Amino acid sequence: MLVVEDLSRRFGAKTAVDRVSLEVAPGSFVGVIGRSGAGKSTLLRMINRLQEPSSGRIIADGVDVTALKGQELRDWRASCAMIFQQFNLVGRLDVLTNVLMGRLNRVGTLSSVLRLWSEQDRAVALSALEMLDIAPLAAQRADSLSGGQQQRVAIARALVQEPRIILADEPIASLDPRNTKVVMDALLRINRHFGITVLCNLHSLDLARTYCDRLVGMAAGKVVFDDAPAALTGDAARDLYGFEAGEVMELPETSPEPAFAASVAAA
Numbered sequence: 001m002l003v004v005e006d007l008s009r010r011f012g013a014k015t016a017v018d019r020v021s022l023e024v025a026p027g028s029f030v031g032v033i034g035r036s037g038a039g040k041s042t043l044l045r046m047i048n049r050l051q052e053p054s055s056g057r058i059i060a061d062g063v064d065v066t067a068l069k070g071q072e073l074r075d076w077r078a079s080c081a082m083i084f085q086q087f088n089l090v091g092r093l094d095v096l097t098n099v100l101m102g103r104l105n106r107v108g109t110l111s112s113v114l115r116l117w118s119e120q121d122r123a124v125a126l127s128a129l130e131m132l133d134i135a136p137l138a139a140q141r142a143d144s145l146s147g148g149q150q151q152r153v154a155i156a157r158a159l160v161q162e163p164r165i166i167l168a169d170e171p172i173a174s175l176d177p178r179n180t181k182v183v184m185d186a187l188l189r190i191n192r193h194f195g196i197t198v199l200c201n202l203h204s205l206d207l208a209r210t211y212c213d214r215l216v217g218m219a220a221g222k223v224v225f226d227d228a229p230a231a232l233t234g235d236a237a238r239d240l241y242g243f244e245a246g247e248v249m250e251l252p253e254t255s256p257e258p259a260f261a262a263s264v265a266a267a
Ligand SMILES: Nc1ncnc2c1ncn2[C@@H]1O[C@H](COP(=O)(O)OP(=O)(O)OP(=O)(O)O)[C@@H](O)[C@H]1O
Pocket: 011, 014, 015, 016, 034, 035, 036, 037, 038, 039, 040, 041, 042, 043
């Protein structure tokens, strides 16, 4: 269980995240939604400790993550892998090497400097690429791939870290609709297959309702909605997004269809 307790982050006079408390069950697929500037990225970055909280705590399976230092902090970062909008691959390196970078915390310093990967590490990386249907691209330079392919490489790199949690910060924001579906399907597949908890910042409410089994809505740093996607009625979306609501979702006249994720789980 991941527990966020009364977590805040201030930047000068601005409170980006304001006393957020959440409990995230293992294996869930949680969408974090809200207007630009609501505090979604700052929340995810604090969970990974890329950003230090101003106050509050993050507890993972009873361990106070906010107090971790040194190797324990590095281990925590490896166990909650981040996926970014801009993929963050090394463009001049091939796909397999980019994926192997996710194993860096598991090999010795010398091996990592010399990039001496074991056969086992290569096998793990290749199987992650197979899981994401991009194994034939293993030898290609990362910068020769499409955006959707690059994001799948980034997900494979996250997967070989053997994380408990994946924190995806607007992972599809720079992708076209076809690649958006491929990448969201890939995240859902690894969530269901490995039971990895996914926290995913999403701008599109329609995508959030389609893929997530819980939605956390943020406004001005606070959690203002926390419920199943089916509870996100047009009125709730209007409360969350105000006049922008029509831009981020098809506003339903009645209750929305059950989430795709729920129907997959029930099948
Ligand atoms: N490093 C920083 N320095 C100063 N202010 C910051 C910093 N990071 C974030 N903020 C501010 O904190 C608030 C929340 O930002 P954050 O990026 O978490 O929002 P968001 O919901 O992820 O937005 P978006 O959807 O646009 O990414 C914003 O007002 C932002 O300008």
